[in-house]
Amino acid sequence: MSSKLTFSAIQARQSPRHTVLSFAARASDLKQFATIDRVARDTSGHLSGFQRPQIASHIREIKDYLDQADSILPNPIVVAFTRGTKVGQGVGPNCTLEIDVTSGPPGLVVDGQQRLSALMQLEEKDFEVLVSAIVCEDEAELRRQFVLVNNTRPLPKSLIYELLPGVEGLPMRLSNRAFASALTARLNYTLNSSLFTQIYQHTNPAGRIKDTAIQRVIMNSLNDGIMREFLRQSSEERGTKQCFDLISEFYRAVGMVFPEAWDPRQTPRTSRLVHGAGIIAMGYVMEVLALLEGARTATQFARGLGCLVDRTAWTSGSWDFGNGDHRNWRAIQNVNRDIVTLAQHLINIVRADMRTRRSESAEHALEREVSVRVAAAS
Incomplete structure (x- = not known):
């Protein structure tokens, strides 16, 4: 059975090769379309994933803050997609983003994994956050974007x-x-x-x-x-x-x-x-x-x-x-x-x-x- 999520989004025209969008989504939605692919190697030394191990103390601090009634989270979570998306054109920069989650989360978190982990632990409220989405050609391009985005940050x-x-x-x-x-x-x-x-x-x-x-x-x-x-x-x-x-x-x-x-x-x-x-x-x-x-x-x-x-x-x-x-x-x-x-x-x-x-x-x-x-x- 097909399962799809649709969001109203704003598209920024930046690169002819990539689609860059911004939209708002609740933590329950993020759980359906985004996952964290942590860096690891198999027994032969082959590298997979790219995210660093989670920092439990940092996640706990974010969760404790988000549990407060007046908490905000202005920094967007950056999610990259190589499949499962369809962009519908609207007026000007306005558009719609359809995400197919039938086969599981198609999006990979590029930036904001600690925030997302904290959001997933919230029990009493479905917090809404801003999401920046990048639609990449393939996983190699996704990995490249991750390195270039994070190379200037304290990663x-x-x-x-x-x-x-x-x-x-x-x-x-x-x-x-x-x-x-x-x-x-x-x-x-x-x-x-x-x-x-x-x-x-x-x-x-x-x-x-x-x-x-x-x-x-x-x-x-x-x-x-x-x-x-x-x-x-x-x-x-x-x-x-x-x-x-x-x-x-x-x-x-x-x-x-x-x-x-x-x-x-x-x-x-x-x-x-x-x-x-x-x-x-x-x-x-x-x-x-x-x-x-x-x-x-x-x-x-x-x-x-x-x-x-x-x-x-x-x-x-x-x-x-x-x-x-x-x-x-x-x-x-x-x-x-x-x-x-x-x-x-x-x-x-x-x-x-x-x-x-x-x-x-x-x-x-x-x-x-x-x-x-x-x-x-x-």
Whole structure:
């Protein structure tokens, strides 16, 4: 049996590709035509939905306010439709909007999910609110509108970044971030990755390493590092795999060289190695070993990281950055100044070790050459 809702609306002519409408609807109507599609991933890591988890305390505050006799809610709830709507033309901007709810709510909330959740909990009154409706061509366009609408609002950046890989037609700065976000998700949800389930994302709140820290490592390398070369010299698919393998192998080596500081029980509070500052600073070390020594495997990276053993303060002690700059291990914070200081300190140790090993290698080569000549002469 067909079930339809009809509203008097006002249409704003903004884009030839989209229909934008405003109308008033009661909470009971909203429940029939709008739903909240929360962001999640399935067992294979496939992303679905886009809304952040609900904030219970915020919803409770809104509900308590709406229960008052003189409460108002002037901000509209933004709902997007990709199906189930029919716009009837009227005079000027006036029109009608028919929503087919026969197969369930066809609309997805783009903005106002906490308000809608609070409205659904009202028991004694059917509150009427303003609704802004966007009729989109498909779900990809809906997701794009969600990102662009919320990018200038105080929505968690990590959620925006996690959604970016599924969005097209973005500004360049967001397109670059989209690659970093997609690679971060791949590292987090691929079984053979050394970072499997270790990265905190909205779809993996149990992770201990911030997704934005891993993305920063990738972005730094994309801007002027080894990953930039990978993507320039290979196809997109092969270059992306090389980037994935590089980071996975490097942090596998980090776990091998610093097993205590990398232990799964460690958190950013107990170990600066899994803290944003440590992750990003070590990313610069990865660049040095990859570019100057050609390290690609965990074994090769571990060989280059060996010189840092007993010269770090990831979980206790203090750092000696030289020139009287001594800092307790907890004093390292996730700010650019501390990240640069830590990265430069680690890189200096690694570079000095590289020079020593090269010098020793040259000496051994010379000794072997002399031995061969002596043997030949005798």
